[in-house]
Amino acid sequence: xxxxxxxxxxxxxxxxxxxxxxxxxxxxxxxxxxxxxxxxxxxxxxxxxxxxxxxxxxxxxxxxxxxxxxxxxxxxxxxxxxxxxxxxxxxxxxxxxxxxxxxxxxxxxxxxxxxxxxxxxxxxxxxxxxxxxxxxxxxxxxxxxxxxxxxxxxxxxxxxxxxxxxxxxxxxxxxxxxxxxxxxxxxxxxxxxxxxxxxxxxxxxxxxxxxxxxxxxxxxxxxxxxxxxxxxxxxxxxxxxxxxxxxxxxxxxxxxxxxxxxxxxxxxxxxxxxxxx
Amino acid sequence: xxxxxxxxxxxxxxxxxxxxxxxxxxxxxxxxxxxxxxxxxxxxxxxxxxxxxxxxxxxxxxxxxxxxxxxxxxxxxxxxxxxxxxxxxxxxxxxxxxxxxxxxxxxxxxxxxxxxxxxxxxxxxxxxxxxxxxxxxxxxxxxxxxxxxxxxxxxxxxxxxxxxxxxxxxxxxxxxxxxxxxxxxxxxxxxxxxxxxxxxxxxxxx
Numbered sequence: 001x002x003x004x005x006x007x008x009x010x011x012x013x014x015x016x017x018x019x020x021x022x023x024x025x026x027x028x029x030x031x032x033x034x035x036x037x038x039x040x041x042x043x044x045x046x047x048x049x050x051x052x053x054x055x056x057x058x059x060x061x062x063x064x065x066x067x068x069x070x071x072x073x074x075x076x077x078x079x080x081x082x083x084x085x086x087x088x089x090x091x092x093x094x095x096x097x098x099x100x101x102x103x104x105x106x107x108x109x110x111x112x113x114x115x116x117x118x119x120x121x122x123x124x125x126x127x128x129x130x131x132x133x134x135x136x137x138x139x140x141x142x143x144x145x146x147x148x149x150x151x152x153x154x155x156x157x158x159x160x161x162x163x164x165x166x167x168x169x170x171x172x173x174x175x176x177x178x179x180x181x182x183x184x185x186x187x188x189x190x191x192x193x194x195x196x197x198x199x200x201x202x203x204x205x206x207x208x209x210x211x212x213x214x215x216x217x218x219x220x221x222x223x224x225x226x227x228x229x230x231x232x233x234x235x236x237x238x239x240x241x242x243x244x245x246x247x248x249x250x251x252x253x254x255x256x257x258x259x260x261x262x263x264x265x266x267x268x269x270x271x272x273x274x275x276x277x
Numbered sequence: 278x279x280x281x282x283x284x285x286x287x288x289x290x291x292x293x294x295x296x297x298x299x300x301x302x303x304x305x306x307x308x309x310x311x312x313x314x315x316x317x318x319x320x321x322x323x324x325x326x327x328x329x330x331x332x333x334x335x336x337x338x339x340x341x342x343x344x345x346x347x348x349x350x351x352x353x354x355x356x357x358x359x360x361x362x363x364x365x366x367x368x369x370x371x372x373x374x375x376x377x378x379x380x381x382x383x384x385x386x387x388x389x390x391x392x393x394x395x396x397x398x399x400x401x402x403x404x405x406x407x408x409x410x411x412x413x414x415x416x417x418x419x420x421x422x423x424x425x426x427x428x429x430x431x432x433x434x435x436x437x438x439x440x441x442x443x444x445x446x447x448x449x450x451x452x453x454x455x456x457x458x459x460x461x462x463x464x465x466x467x468x469x470x471x472x473x474x475x476x477x478x479x480x481x482x483x
Contacts, residue, residue, distance in 0.1 A: 063416045064478035066440060094407070094481035096416055126441070128343075133379045134477040136343045136442040210473045236303065236414070237434055237471045 021137025024051045025129040029121070029141035031111075032158040035148035036119070041112040042151065043161045044121065046070060046141070048105050054131045055100035058088035060207055060247075062098035062215045066128040066136075068107065073122040073142075077114030084108040084168050087248060087264050090204055090217055097215035099206055106164045116147035169248055169266040179245040179269040182234075186213055186245055188269055189229045196263040197226045198253035205232055205267075208246040211239035219249075245269045303414030304422065306470045310430040313409045315371070317400035318387035323369065330426050332366040332458060334358075336398070337373060337410065337479060339380025339418040340390065343442045344476035348419060349394055353447040354436070357454055358397035366458060370398040373410030375482035380418065381405065407481040417476035423457045432457035434472030 025048050032043045046068075048056055057065040072080040085107055088099040113119060122142035129135055165171065177190030203221040207213050213232040220231045230249075250264040304311055310333075314324040325333065336354070338345055348354040358368050372387065374380035382390065387401035404410055413422060423432035437450035457467045 064476060066442075066475070093478060094483060095411060095414075096478050098478070126443075128442070130477070132480070133341060134343060235473075236305075237473045 019135055021127065021129040021135035022139060024054045024131070024135065025049070025056050025127070025137065027125055027127075027139055027141060029123055029143050030154075030157045030161070031121070031143055031145060032154060032161045033145065033151050034154040035152035036113050036145050037149065037151050038113055038116045038147060040151060041110050043108055043165065044111050044143075045106040045108050045157070045161050045164065046123065046125065047160070048101065048107075050101065050103055050105070050129065052103070054129050055089075055091065055098075055102045056105065056127055056129050058099035058101065058206075059083070059085045060099055060210055061128075062091075062100075063096040065098055065100070065130060065134070066126075069126040070107070070109070071124040071126075072109070073120075073124065074111070075114065075119045078119070078121075079112045081110040081112075084110075084165070084170060086164060086167060087169060087250070088206065090206065090250075092217045097217050099215075106160065108161065108164055108168070113147070118144060118146045120144050169264060172265050175249060175265045175267055177267075177269060179271050180274050181271045182274045185234055186232045186271065187229065188232075188245060188267070189227060190249065190267065190269075192226045192228055192251075192263075193265075194226045196251075196253060196255065197223075198255035198261075200260065201228075201251050201253045203228070203230060204250040205230060206248040206250060208248075209239075209242065209244075211235050211237045212242045212245060213247075243271060245271055303412070304430050304433060306430050306433050308430060309428050310422065310424040311409075311412045312428075313412065315402040315404055315409055316384070317402050318382075318384045318391065319400065320384060321400075323400055323402055325424070325428075328367045329428055332361075332364075332426060332461070333424040334361050334366055334368045334454060334458070335413070335422040335424070336368065336370045337415040337418050337420040338370050338401075339372070339374050339477060339480055340382075340394075341379040342418045342477035345380075345418050347442050347444055348436060348447065351444040351447045353452075354419070355395050355397060357436070357452060360455060361458060362397045362399075364458060364462060368398045370396065370401045371404055371409065371415070372401060373404040373407045373415060374480040375405055375407065378480035378482075379477075380480055405482070407479070410479050410481060415474075415479050417474045418479055419476055420474040420479070421454050423454060423461070425461055431461050431467050432470055433474075434469075435474045435476075438472065440473070440475035 028047045030045050057067050091098045091100045125139045175190040179188035203219040205219040222229045246268050252260040312325050317323045419436050425431045437452050439446035439450040460467050
């Protein structure tokens with residue numbers, strides 16, 4: 001009787017069909033090498049193929065959603081770097097702002113192997129895929145690589161991973177400047193590379209950390225030549241322990257051509273309390 | 278209308294504009310929670326003002342969302358509702374899903390849900406236009422708010438600190454709603470008055 005009651009309770013009232021996020025976003029683990037050399041690090045990627053209209057989430061999902069979580073399971077002594085995330089798209093929906101990937105995305109990590117022998121590199125993935133509804137998904141991925149005295153590339157993977165690596169924010173100049181923490185907002189000023197400054201500049205700021213600034217599709221900016229001053233409202237869930245403003249500054253600018261080109265750079269600034277009241 | 282009345286009316290309307298201005302941009306912890314009146318599942322209109330003198334918990338829901346399912350299938354949300362009720366609080370579950378979108382409920386479906394999910398909410402309030410959801414800037418389901426007996430917002434954020442869809446995580450999570458009520462009821466300041474709400478986006482009208 002109790003079992004029947006429990007079964008009935010677990011049926012969603014809205015008659016939801018049970019689906020799995022894996023039907024809409026498929027991950028694959030790939031390596032740039034087909035044979036590794038002990039002690040010599042190499043790139044691996046988690047490549048997602050995403051059904052049209054659906055999206056998965058960046059390191060900071062934004063106002064809703066969940067970032068892709070990767071837990072590595074490596075042979076003893078092996079290490080994995082932190083995940084390297086390509087620039088996401090900014091999605092706005094009924095007043096909410098999210099940072100997402102559609103179609104496909106490859107997250108990178110650098111693996112440093114220890115001793116030789118055939119090695120199993122495994123990753124447990126937890127993520128969320130959304131369109132008008134959201135579906136959670138989990139997957140265990142693994143590849144097995146033999147060792148060698150000199151590295152052997154996997155040409156197809158190496159090409160893709162090198163292309164992704166070159167497009168990463170970390171491959172670009174980190175912008176220098178300063179950030180001031182006010183009562184309601186964070187202001188910061190940075191110098192843009194002069195070649196990326198043009199007409200009609202429109203800015204976005206994509207925060208790496210939650211609970212620092214509000215997620216919003218546009219950032220208020222004032223430009224003086226290549227110096228740009230931005231005002232970002234503090235997050236309504238501001239984390240009082242926040243020490244830094246980190247994220248991507250993205251802008252469109254008409255440089256030489258008539259067409260607006262998109263630029264982005266990483267920001268990593270210490271938050272200084274404002275000297276005023 | 279004599280001059281004095283005009284003056285009063287002007288002051289009143291200016292005050293109203295100010296009040297509205299204040300509320301634009303959502304509910305702010307430490308300030309008066311935005312008032313509202315919404316139809317409930319029984320057809321009755323429920324006003325926040327009528328609960329002055331009591332603690333009130335607002336819970337945004339969408340029963341199709343996997344994060345809501347986590348807290349209902351594990352029994353965590355119902356247990357939190359019951360705990361709050363046993364401690365004298367009012368619990369209002371709010372549905373801001375638009376018709377045709379996931380989680381939208383008619384009054385009858387909401388009444389059925391209260392029973393079938395063994396909820397202890399005082400009512401499910403229907404906000405299909407999303408007016409009150411937007412006024413509170415409810416972002417996700419679940420998204421929780423706690424209001425004290427004076428009508429001041431004392432908590433705005435997630436149900437807990439484990440932003441996943443894993444049922445097992447409720448066992449080790451810190452339930453921020455319970456924590457806020459416990460501290461406030463003991464006359465203590467709320468240690469975590471805001472946290473990032475986590476879940477699916479509220480399925481607002483486009």
